Amino acid sequence: MAMRMSTLFLRTLREDPTDAELPGHRLLVRAGYVRRVAPGIYTWLPLGLKVMEKVKGIVREEMEAIGDQEIAFPSLLPREPYEASNRWTEYGDDLFRLTDRKGADMLLGPTHEEMFTLAVKDLYTSYKDLPLGLFQILPKYRDELRPRAGVLRGREFTMKDAYSFDVDEAGLEAAYQRHRKAYTRVFDRLGFEYVAVHADSGAMGGSASEEFLAVMDSGEDTFVRDESGYAANVEAVQMPVVPVPTDEAERTALWGHLPAAHVEDTPDTPTIETLVAAANADHPRADGREWTAADTLKNVLVVLVHPDGTREPLAIGVPGDREVDAKRLEAQVSPAVVEPFETADFEQYPDLAKGYIGPGVLGAERATGIRYLLDPLVTPGSAWVTGADEAGKHVFDLVHGRDFTADGTIHAASIREGDPSPTGAGPLRLARGVEMGHIFQLGTKYAEALGLKVLDQNGKLVTVQMGSYGIGITRAVGVVAETHHDEIGLVWPRELSPADVHVVATGKDAAVLEKAEELTAALEQQGLTVLLDDRPKVSPGVKFKDAELIGVPTILVVGKGLAEGEVEIKDRAAGSSRAVAVDAAVEAVVAEVRGQ
Numbered sequence: 001m002a003m004r005m006s007t008l009f010l011r012t013l014r015e016d017p018t019d020a021e022l023p024g025h026r027l028l029v030r031a032g033y034v035r036r037v038a039p040g041i042y043t044w045l046p047l048g049l050k051v052m053e054k055v056k057g058i059v060r061e062e063m064e065a066i067g068d069q070e071i072a073f074p075s076l077l078p079r080e081p082y083e084a085s086n087r088w089t090e091y092g093d094d095l096f097r098l099t100d101r102k103g104a105d106m107l108l109g110p111t112h113e114e115m116f117t118l119a120v121k122d123l124y125t126s127y128k129d130l131p132l133g134l135f136q137i138l139p140k141y142r143d144e145l146r147p148r149a150g151v152l153r154g155r156e157f158t159m160k161d162a163y164s165f166d167v168d169e170a171g172l173e174a175a176y177q178r179h180r181k182a183y184t185r186v187f188d189r190l191g192f193e194y195v196a197v198h199a200d201s202g203a204m205g206g207s208a209s210e211e212f213l214a215v216m217d218s219g220e221d222t223f224v225r226d227e228s229g230y231a232a233n234v235e236a237v238q239m240p241v242v243p244v245p246t247d248e249a250e251r252t253a254l255w256g257h258l259p260a261a262h263v264e265d266t267p268d269t270p271t272i273e274t275l276v277a278a279a280n281a282d283h284p285r286a287d288g289r290e291w292t293a294a295d296t297l298k299n300v301l302v303v304l305v306h307p308d309g310t311r312e313p314l315a316i317g318v319p320g321d322r323e324v325d326a327k328r329l330e331a332q333v334s335p336a337v338v339e340p341f342e343t344a345d346f347e348q349y350p351d352l353a354k355g356y357i358g359p360g361v362l363g364a365e366r367a368t369g370i371r372y373l374l375d376p377l378v379t380p381g382s383a384w385v386t387g388a389d390e391a392g393k394h395v396f397d398l399v400h401g402r403d404f405t406a407d408g409t410i411h412a413a414s415i416r417e418g419d420p421s422p423t424g425a426g427p428l429r430l431a432r433g434v435e436m437g438h439i440f441q442l443g444t445k446y447a448e449a450l451g452l453k454v455l456d457q458n459g460k461l462v463t464v465q466m467g468s469y470g471i472g473i474t475r476a477v478g479v480v481a482e483t484h485h486d487e488i489g490l491v492w493p494r495e496l497s498p499a500d501v502h503v504v505a506t507g508k509d510a511a512v513l514e515k516a517e518e519l520t521a522a523l524e525q526q527g528l529t530v531l532l533d534d535r536p537k538v539s540p541g542v543k544f545k546d547a548e549l550i551g552v553p554t555i556l557v558v559g560k561g562l563a564e565g566e567v568e569i570k571d572r573a574a575g576s577s578r579a580v581a582v583d584a585a586v587e588a589v590v591a592e593v594r595g596q
């Protein structure tokens with residue numbers, strides 16, 4: 001049955017919604033696909049639901065094609081399984097928690113590893129039952145700190161999550177590759193540019209993992225690529241770490257020729273810029289080169305808040321011309337969250353000279369006892385200008401390994417376009433994207449926590465190897481909207497369009513509507529889905545504007561030309577139109593929709 005604009009539950013808006021920061025989001029609201037209920041919580045109207053169902057259909061088809069079976073868990077879940085995996089605590093404030101009338105703790109599922117693990121434990125006992133792949137397509141709930149861009153980052157959002165169960169690691173590897181292939185097929189069909197990148201596995205745990213990012217300048221994730229085909233989320237980039245040598249000869253070779261460290265007066269230089277200026281003015285380099293920010297070592301303090309609420313200060317040393325990248329840092333300290341080191345924190349550490357903090361007081365063994373980690377860019381044998389832990393003083397020629405060491409390494413410095421790639425294959429290039437899918441080799445993390453074991457061929461109990469594979473369904477609709485529009489409206493790829501063709505009847509003539517109805521029926525007869533603008537007393541101008549806003553790729557206009565036996569076929573993406581004889585219209589539209 002055609003959707004009729006005269007009765008469709010839809011009101012298009014001429015004005016942009018005030019809370020929409022990205023163009024695709026604005027258009028989804030204006031064209032009547034979604035309506036906001038609360039921050040990050042959306043209602044899907046008929047047109048939006050059609051698109052969402054198409055995305056689900058593609059995903060479902062590709063999951064079933066690799067043999068995964070669909071099931072559905074509740075969203076409302078008991079605490080216990082999440083307690084067993086420790087995620088009741090680790091998920092922190094992102095978890096929607098509630099209490100039932102008897103006082104029992106419940107949650108709204110943010111992801112369902114625990115439930116799938118328990119379901120398989122419930123039914124299966126033997127290696128003969130495996131391999132197994134299960135999936136569901138269901139709303140998920142996360143109390144995101146910053147819901148964003150409508151359905152791109154919601155607090156309720158629909159995800160497809162799949163899980164694989166195998167008796168050994170080889171099985172897991174095969175399942176992972178199977179899902180990886182299915183993902184490339186899904187994203188090829190969804191029609192946006194994407195890239196598979198090495199990822200950090202974050203709160204999920206486990207080892208190997210990759211993300212599929214939709215390439216988009218307004219994306220929240222930054223990723224790097226090099227010429228060898230290596231691609232990684234910046235969160236997951238691990239730069240080579242050079243250890244401080246223990247061998248005496250090696251140590252001498254590294255820094256034996258370097259001048260001894262010396263403390264200098266550098267009044268009023270609490271920032272890198274003021275320090276560099278003062279160093280050049282008052283303490284010029286012996287080799288005649290200018291000091292730059294890259295010669296300074298910046299020690300950044302933060303507070304890690306662990307899931308159990310404990311607060312741990314942390315100092316991070318990075319070259320002064322770089323920042324501490326919040327995302328890289330967060331990924332590495334997860335599940336702890338990062339908070340700023342405040343004035344009140346400074347008061348607890350009198351040995352910290354704000355603006356002049358140096359390695360002299362940092363580290364578990366030193367005055368403050370604050371754990372001190374260095375970015376690998378601070379290589380052993382490199383000499384630095386850094387704080388002397390006294391207001392107005394800096395230490396020069398301080399050599400890593402000779403004059404100071406840290407408690408460990410952290411990959412936290414901001415990565416820049418042109419930085420050397422960790423693979424050695426040419427410089428890194430940076431781009432931004434939106435995470436559309438994430439595949440993980442979980443290993444035994446959840447199976448262990450929840451006791452999922454099966455008997456292997458030798459009758460021995462072994463822990464099941466699991467993988468987990470997510471795709472953001474509602475986010476995909478958002479990404480397609482962001483990547484498929486122009487100034488006047490949405491332009492859906494054919495496979496996702498809410499209808500195959502938008503038939504627009506214009507003019508008051510009764511014959512026009514009659515013909516439009518007739519063509520609609522004939523198109524449906526051919527298996528096409530139709531959105532029919534049959535609204536009486538709505539001007540052609542308004543109808544055309546709505547059709548452009550809604551974004552069905554093929555528009556069939558039945559109007560003025562009918563008297564001469566002609567209708568018009570418009571191509572929404574190209575903005576072009578052509579007249580065809582009424583009698584040839586159905587055939588022409590079908591050919592266009594089917595790409596013939």
Ligand code: ATP
Binds near residue numbers: 151157470475
């Ligand atoms: P992000 O880093 O964007 O928060 P995530 O790492 O938390 O994502 P996963 O837990 O791996 O995401 O979830 C699987 C998929 O679900 C993601 O790849 C993404 O497509 C989608 N997704 C995650 N969070 C949201 C959200 N708040 N709104 C819409 N989709 C989401």
Ligand code: MG
């Ligand atoms: Mg997230």
